[in-house]
Amino acid sequence: MIRKLALGTALGALAAGAAFAAGIDVKLGVLNDRSGVYADLSGEGSVVAARMAVEDFKAKDKGLNVEIISADHQNKPDIGSGIARKWYDAEGVNAILDVPTSSVALAVADITADANGVLLDSGAGSTALTREQCRPTTIHWTYDTAALANGTGKALTEAGGKKWFFLTADYAFGHSLEENTAKVVEANGGEVVGTVDVPFPAQDFSSFLLQAQGSGADVIGLANAGGDTVNAIKQASEFGITQAGQKLAALLFFITDVHALGVQTAQGLSLTSAFYWDQNDQTREWSKRFMDKHGAEPTMVQAGVYSATMAYLAAVEALGSADDGKAVVAKMKEMDIDDPLFGKVKVRGDGRAVHDMYLYEVKTPGDSTGEWDLYKQISSISGDDAFLPMLDECDFTKK
Amino acid sequence: MSSEKTDPPAAGAAPILPPSTGMPTLHKAIFLVLLLFLAGLPFMVYPVFAMKVMCFALFAAAFNLLLGFGGLLSFGHAAYFGGASYIAAHAAKEWGFTPELSVLCGTAAAAVLGLIIGALSIRRQGIYFAMVTLAFAQMVYFFALQAPFTGGEDGIQSVPRGDLFGLIPLENNIALYFFVLAVTFGGILFLYRIVHSPFGQVLKAIRENEPRAISLGYNVNRYKLLVFVLSATFAGLAGATKSQVFQLASLTDAHWMMSGEVVLMTLLGGMGTIFGPPVGAALIVTMQNYLATFGAWVTVIQGVIFVIGVLLFREGIVGVISRWLKRPL
Numbered sequence: 001m002i003r004k005l006a007l008g009t010a011l012g013a014l015a016a017g018a019a020f021a022a023g024i025d026v027k028l029g030v031l032n033d034r035s036g037v038y039a040d041l042s043g044e045g046s047v048v049a050a051r052m053a054v055e056d057f058k059a060k061d062k063g064l065n066v067e068i069i070s071a072d073h074q075n076k077p078d079i080g081s082g083i084a085r086k087w088y089d090a091e092g093v094n095a096i097l098d099v100p101t102s103s104v105a106l107a108v109a110d111i112t113a114d115a116n117g118v119l120l121d122s123g124a125g126s127t128a129l130t131r132e133q134c135r136p137t138t139i140h141w142t143y144d145t146a147a148l149a150n151g152t153g154k155a156l157t158e159a160g161g162k163k164w165f166f167l168t169a170d171y172a173f174g175h176s177l178e179e180n181t182a183k184v185v186e187a188n189g190g191e192v193v194g195t196v197d198v199p200f201p202a203q204d205f206s207s208f209l210l211q212a213q214g215s216g217a218d219v220i221g222l223a224n225a226g227g228d229t230v231n232a233i234k235q236a237s238e239f240g241i242t243q244a245g246q247k248l249a250a251l252l253f254f255i256t257d258v259h260a261l262g263v264q265t266a267q268g269l270s271l272t273s274a275f276y277w278d279q280n281d282q283t284r285e286w287s288k289r290f291m292d293k294h295g296a297e298p299t300m301v302q303a304g305v306y307s308a309t310m311a312y313l314a315a316v317e318a319l320g321s322a323d324d325g326k327a328v329v330a331k332m333k334e335m336d337i338d339d340p341l342f343g344k345v346k347v348r349g350d351g352r353a354v355h356d357m358y359l360y361e362v363k364t365p366g367d368s369t370g371e372w373d374l375y376k377q378i379s380s381i382s383g384d385d386a387f388l389p390m391l392d393e394c395d396f397t398k399k
Numbered sequence: 400m401s402s403e404k405t406d407p408p409a410a411g412a413a414p415i416l417p418p419s420t421g422m423p424t425l426h427k428a429i430f431l432v433l434l435l436f437l438a439g440l441p442f443m444v445y446p447v448f449a450m451k452v453m454c455f456a457l458f459a460a461a462f463n464l465l466l467g468f469g470g471l472l473s474f475g476h477a478a479y480f481g482g483a484s485y486i487a488a489h490a491a492k493e494w495g496f497t498p499e500l501s502v503l504c505g506t507a508a509a510a511v512l513g514l515i516i517g518a519l520s521i522r523r524q525g526i527y528f529a530m531v532t533l534a535f536a537q538m539v540y541f542f543a544l545q546a547p548f549t550g551g552e553d554g555i556q557s558v559p560r561g562d563l564f565g566l567i568p569l570e571n572n573i574a575l576y577f578f579v580l581a582v583t584f585g586g587i588l589f590l591y592r593i594v595h596s597p598f599g600q601v602l603k604a605i606r607e608n609e610p611r612a613i614s615l616g617y618n619v620n621r622y623k624l625l626v627f628v629l630s631a632t633f634a635g636l637a638g639a640t641k642s643q644v645f646q647l648a649s650l651t652d653a654h655w656m657m658s659g660e661v662v663l664m665t666l667l668g669g670m671g672t673i674f675g676p677p678v679g680a681a682l683i684v685t686m687q688n689y690l691a692t693f694g695a696w697v698t699v700i701q702g703v704i705f706v707i708g709v710l711l712f713r714e715g716i717v718g719v720i721s722r723w724l725k726r727p728l
Contacts, residue, residue, distance in 0.1 A: 035696075035697065035698060072693070072697065074687075077554060077645070077647050077649040077651060078451065078641070078645050078647070078649070078651060078652075079687060079688070081645055081646075081647065082447060082451060082645070082688060083688075085445070085447050086445050086447070086448065089445065090445055102552065102553050103552055103553045103554045103556070103647075103649050103650070106553055106554075106556040106557075106647075107556060107645070107646075107647050107649075110556065110646065126553060133556060133557060170545075171544050171545065171551050171552060172544075172545075172550065172552060172553070173551060173552055200544070
């Protein structure tokens, strides 16, 4: 009898437990580069950021059972799209986060649209995600190449850098970066005094830098990325270019890159970012917690993963379900987001998250007080100025 | 077929195959079991993954025709694989071709490319041959990076899957799987036929002793060119099929690392065996796929396995099994 009773109570407790646990199941997949060139700026740090978002959102208390998984796409579109398909079809993932490397991001955007999932892209730079290949399930959170070009081009030209010289990586990405920036420079009363196409990838920039130095330009724009930018900056430092009064502008560069180069080499470099840890009290508080967990200050990509996850969870909570990706994205586009890290954020109809961008200059060794005290803010660029205007055919709120 | 004991083959070389009089029972049985297994596979594992394995299996088998049976180490097979995938993706996306026509387009392009590159490369031997093919492959890579239609580093994205013969929609993964199965299985059977034809026998003769083959009156260069073109064509077939599966063509497929990967697959599985390269391909692709969550460790594990492979069983997995069974596989 007692046994029966005990069994009954146990069963009852189990049933009650099950009923209590039956909240909204949300499964997030962080898909990024965990072994290659982008591992530092996205990688494990993005997973940490996503986990922090789930904690800070107090998902458990709000009845959301959030699970986070991660994988390495090795910057190969076929591997990335393979993982994305498997996640959606076989593992019940609701949203994919981060996805640096444009070719992978574009492939995942398509798969996401087919599977009615959600792509919260933070790591990729291609504007195609919200233009040529816009999808109703894509949100592009942190930056794109146009915003970086706009930010750097506009702010520097207005600050008196009228004459520009471009070192352009000789492939589609480099040319589009140069073209975007040149347009902005000219629209703001500047002129392009010369460009030189640098083979990609390149180790030796000396002859190109000499041309740039001799061109009489105020600003040397580096329309390249990753290792090329690092090499160019190192060699520019050997030539003493910034000390001689010319400005060096990196069009796609991250805080981890600056940290790796050190202020001695990178001093005076101008760059645009959506986020810097030492911006205000909120970013400092969050970045300190991030630092404790990850051992490095967050990049804008990692901060973007955090913010996007927060907004996504809010939308899921409001809808009461994460199953319909299109609906969640539509909800995110309706919300007014006030984010601790990015400030006011508005997700446009095309999936572009619009927020302010900032122009920074790398401090000189004399000004820098610590290992991560790297930037000083020159100006801020409002989101509407920074990002490209929306294409009508990509406005999914009207459809 | 004879099962008499043959001398253990020299390291890396294939067991000598007997002259062909139809397919040996053992091979028939393996092909049959394989076909049955593959027919059931999409219901056990994720179909897109299975399709990827098959594309690489065909790629490795095509490469093996050149290396294992022709004795020519090409270090530029990514050119045909990637080139075909770009052409097939472009044909499907911009010209609206049906999948089978797109794949044929890609394959034909790879054949032409193979003819041009092959005609120039076979004039040199050994390491020079490998370097010449690598140089040409880098040219193709550069072309893929720069040409206006390839989309630079973004590649060609959102390739529609289309309707097979204009009738059967391939949106469904299972339908596409059986299309890929037919292509791959057909391709590998064709390669098997080539290897066991008189042409294949001459190839092996050239591989073993080129001066003797010349003295016997064979026009060695013509044979080499033909096997080069055949290998490029089937590599292209694999690449073109892959572009339909993943709905994209990207620089990864044309990168020199892809040329290296196919060498790895072939050596690991067993160079100069029929079933070895597909086994190697399956192993490598499975590792890449299922170990993706380990991050940076994937490449490390892959490297360790390769080192163990070449140290412990130089004939490759299937090569070792073939030695145990004392039968060519």
